[in-house]
Amino acid sequence: MNSLRPYAGIRLAIAVTSSVALLVTLSGCSEHKAARHYALPHxxxxxxxxxxxxxxxxxxxxxxxxxxxxxxxxxxxxxxxxxxxxxxxxxxxxxxxxxxxxxxxxxxxxxxxxxxxxxxxxxxxxxxxxxxxxxxxxxxxxxxxxxxxxxxxxxxxxxxxxxxxxxxxxxxxxxxxxxxxxxxxxx
Missing domain, CATH: 3.40.1000 (Protein Transport Mog1p; Chain A)
Structure with a gap:
């Protein structure tokens, strides 16, 4: 069992890193769309x-x-x-x-x-x-x-x-x- 524990930590780190990256990406996208508060000129x-x-x-x-x-x-x-x-x-x-x-x-x-x-x-x-x-x-x-x-x-x-x-x-x-x-x- 002890030989599997290091891999569990790596998997957890990858999952956390992926989640944070996805959150930053999504918040950046929504911020960019919401940041233009004027109508585009025609x-x-x-x-x-x-x-x-x-x-x-x-x-x-x-x-x-x-x-x-x-x-x-x-x-x-x-x-x-x-x-x-x-x-x-x-x-x-x-x-x-x-x-x-x-x-x-x-x-x-x-x-x-x-x-x-x-x-x-x-x-x-x-x-x-x-x-x-x-x-x-x-x-x-x-x-x-x-x-x-x-x-x-x-x-x-x-x-x-x-x-x-x-x-x-x-x-x-x-x-x-x-x-x-x-x-x-x-x-």
């Missing part, structure tokens, strides 16, 4: 977004705040904050000179943009994406073209496929606006 300042694609990037918190900025006629910014923490920003910007998306990105990328689609029309990473609209020109702004950006600022979640969908769908939605169709300046 648009970024009037431009539709897929909230299901956006959800994994969004942090826990209580209060969602939206800020729309059109301080000049060349650009507009839509910023979403959760509990005063800046989490996501979209941008629309008119640019002159017949440039491509990589020129538009310039120094504003916060991550390594190691993916592209449609021959460089869209450039993206797991956290952010940049695009160039089609047929959006503003004669009022020196025949400029309209570019877009979708950037996550406080997420540990990375998903290049989701970001590709977010930036392409956002850009397509921008192409359907009066800003694009009529070449309207922002302010």
């Amino acid at each position: 648009s970024m300042c009037g431009i539709p977004v897929d909230s299901n694609r956006l959800a994994p990037f969004m942090p826990s918190g209580r209060k969602l705040t939206v800020k729309y900025d059109t301080s000049d006629e060349w650009a507009s910014f839509c910023e979403i904050s959760i509990d005063s923490r800046h989490v996501v920003q979209t941008e629309q910007m008119w640019m002159t000179g017949g440039h491509d998306t990589s020129y538009f990105v310039g120094g504003q990328a916060n991550s390594k943009l190691n993916h592209q689609a449609e021959d460089g029309r869209f450039i993206f990473s797991g956290w952010e994406g940049f695009g160039k609209t089609r047929h959006c020109r503003s004669k009022k702004l020196l025949n400029s073209e309209l570019f877009t950006a979708f950037q996550m600022h406080s997420s540990d979640h990375q998903d290049a496929d989701a970001m590709k969908q977010l930036i392409t769908e956002f850009t397509t939605a921008v192409e359907k606006t009066d800003t694009c169709r009529k070449g309207k300046p922002f302010s």
